[in-house]
Amino acid sequence: MTQLAQMQCEPCKAGGPQMSESEIRDLITELPDWNVDTVDGEQCLSRTVKFKDFAGALAFTQQVGELAEKANHHPVLTTEWGKVTVYWWTHKTGGLHRNDFVMAAKTDRLLE
Template identity: 45%
Template sequence: MSALQNEECVPCHGGVPPLKPSEIEGLLPEVPGWSLAADPSHIVRRWTLPDFQTALDFVLDVGEVAEDAGHHPDISFGWGYVEVSLHTHAIKGLQRADFVLAAKIDALPAAQLENAA
């Protein structure tokens, strides 16, 4: 698990620059499985899960963690999959908080189901 999961997710309200590409590349190894999206202002991860109910339960868990952090991802899901996209809306880019939330999501029990399958 990443040490990032123990950090507070500090919401960004704008007025700061997005992370530089070198900073992003330095943080990506801390959240294995996450990658830059086609739009490099986002990081994304997709999980393959056993069924719809497991995917839905995972989405609800992600939502709870995100709400507690005050940082809200874009989530898509369906039968057997969940995809989460993170970026900081206020700056239209990535900040450390995106990686902190990614690590917190990775620590959820359902995030480990894919590895056990």
């Protein structure tokens, strides 16, 4: 994870190539708390993080939002009482890109 968390997002082009299944399998091993899911037919990374209360969940949501703004790469965030679910995928490619793994690793860093 350390290596991914230190990387920066690279610009993506619309319709660019998606990651292969073997690339995804290799990188997901570095993110043990994340899942590869499919939402509306597109692969994404997802993780649900639990908190003691709504305030903790809301503070984490804000941190992820600030991280996303800096990288210009934005997730879907679902904030509920005591938990936040984060979904990363690259809309321009219609699936997963290395950037999503980078941002997932950076998200994990927020929890350290």
